[in-house]
Amino acid sequence: MSKIKTRFTRMFILGFKQFQDPFYQGFAAQISFYLVLSIVPTILLITQILGLFGISLESALALIEDYTGKRMSGMLMSLFEFSSVGAGNIVFIVVALWAASRAAFAIMRITNYTLTDGKTTGKGYFAERFRAVKTMGITIITIVLSLVILAYGKLILTAIVAALGLDPEIIVESTWLWLRWLLGFGLYFLMISYNYYILPTERVKYRKVIPGSVFAAVGLLVVTGFYSRYTTSLADYDVLYGALSSVVAIMFWFYFLAWVLCLGVLFNKVWDDTSEPFSKMTPPARGDRY
Numbered sequence: 001m002s003k004i005k006t007r008f009t010r011m012f013i014l015g016f017k018q019f020q021d022p023f024y025q026g027f028a029a030q031i032s033f034y035l036v037l038s039i040v041p042t043i044l045l046i047t048q049i050l051g052l053f054g055i056s057l058e059s060a061l062a063l064i065e066d067y068t069g070k071r072m073s074g075m076l077m078s079l080f081e082f083s084s085v086g087a088g089n090i091v092f093i094v095v096a097l098w099a100a101s102r103a104a105f106a107i108m109r110i111t112n113y114t115l116t117d118g119k120t121t122g123k124g125y126f127a128e129r130f131r132a133v134k135t136m137g138i139t140i141i142t143i144v145l146s147l148v149i150l151a152y153g154k155l156i157l158t159a160i161v162a163a164l165g166l167d168p169e170i171i172v173e174s175t176w177l178w179l180r181w182l183l184g185f186g187l188y189f190l191m192i193s194y195n196y197y198i199l200p201t202e203r204v205k206y207r208k209v210i211p212g213s214v215f216a217a218v219g220l221l222v223v224t225g226f227y228s229r230y231t232t233s234l235a236d237y238d239v240l241y242g243a244l245s246s247v248v249a250i251m252f253w254f255y256f257l258a259w260v261l262c263l264g265v266l267f268n269k270v271w272d273d274t275s276e277p278f279s280k281m282t283p284p285a286r287g288d289r290y
Contacts, residue, residue, distance in 0.1 A: 007274050010270075010274050011267075011270040011271065011273075011274050012270075014269075014270040014273055014274070015263075015266050015267075015269075015270045018114065018266060018269070018270070019266070021118060023113055023118065024110075024262070027106075027110050027258070027262060028255055028258040028259045028262065029255060029258075030106055031103060031106045031107060031110070031254070031258035031261070031262075032251055032252075032254035032255040032257070032258045033251070034102040034103040034105075034106045035103045035254040035257070035258065036247065036250060036251050036254060037099065037102055037103075038099060038100045038101075038102055038103040039250070041095070041096035041097075041099040041100045042096075042100040042136075042140065043057070043060075044096060045093065045096045045097065045100065045140055046060065046140055046143055046144055046147070047060060048093075049140070049141075049144045050144060050147060050148070053148050053151070055147065055148065055151050059151065060147055060151075063147055063150045063151060097133050097136055097137055097140075098133060100136050100140070101129065101132040101133040101135070101136040102132075103136075104132040104133075104135050104136045104139070104195070104199070105128060105129050105132040107195065107199060107261060107262075107265075108122060108128055108131070108132055108135075108199040108200075109121040109122060109128070110262055110265065111196070111199045111200050111265050112199075112200055112201050114262075114265050114266055114269050115200050115202075115204070115265070115268075115269055116202070120201070122201050123201055128201070132199075135194075135195060135198055135199065138194065138198075139191055139194065139195065142187075142190055142191055142194065143187070143191070146183070146186075146187040146190070149183060150180070150183060153176070153179070153180075153183065154172065154176050157172055157175065157176055157179070158172050161175075181221075184221065185217055185218070185221060188216070188217035188220050188221065189213055189214065189217040192212075192213045192216045192217055192220075192261070192264060193206070193209055193210065193213035196209035196212060196213055196216075196264065196265065196268060197209050208268060208272055209268050211267060211268060211271045212264040212265060212266075212267040212268030212269075212271065213264065213268075215263070215264050215267045216260050216261055216263070216264030216267075219260035219263065219264065220257060220260055220261075223253075223256045223257060223260055224253070224257075227252075227253050227256060231249055
């Protein structure tokens with residue numbers, strides 16, 4: 001127990017020293033700004049693909065509502081009141097992916113800076129930006145598959161329970177309540193671990209991004225839960241911001257999420273720096289990616 005306490009104390013000290021770097025000042029605001037710019041094209045792309053599975057924008061936001069709360073889901077819906085989701089052409093997809101990749105690009109820069117001890121933020125703007133587009137495309141596909149599972153998961157679970165000869169009405173409701181949150185955690189973990197693994201210019205072993213991915217996945221669930229309760233019971237953004245209240249509330253939410261994502265990157269760094277032996281997060285040898 002003392003070794004664990006000593007290690008986490010050292011991790012905290014290393015992380016605190018890392019955050020003294022002026023480069024980190026304002027990074028969360030930058031990422032949250034790009035997340036706001038990315039949210040509309042991202043969800044429009046997602047709804048284009050979800051349409052193939054018979055899932056509408058309203059249905060997708062209803063699934064998200066289980067994790068963000070009714071008020072936050074309503075705010076997200078308000079962003080699409082004047083957006084068309086019928087433009088399913090190549091130009092729209094390319095432009096939307098380019099716009100949606102801004103947030104991934106910002107996170108990529110902070111990831112490279114953290115893992116290289118401030119030596120670099122990447123190989124160059126266009127090279128990293130195109131890599132961010134590819135990353136965003138795969139992330140969107142992951143979100144779509146996860147939403148499809150959430151949309152039809154209860155039906156699948158009911159069919160499995162019925163095939164086993166059990167009573168679906170007794171088992172499914174209680175089981176799905178807990179399984180839904182496990183799926184939510186799995187969705188967060190899958191997206192975060194993929195981004196932590198693929199975003200660094202110099203690749204690291206996948207197992208080395210797992211600690212920070214777990215930390216960030218739990219953090220995203222906790223932040224979203226608390227902020228949803230806060231906006232529902234306490235916050236009244238309409239009084240201060242009027243018509244901009246939805247955008248401001250979402251930006252604050254993204255601001256806290258951005259902190260969690262960066263802390264997850266830092267958690268990976270200090271976890272590896274305090275491991276035995278104290279190895280650095282150097283790129284794996286060819287053929288040794290895992």
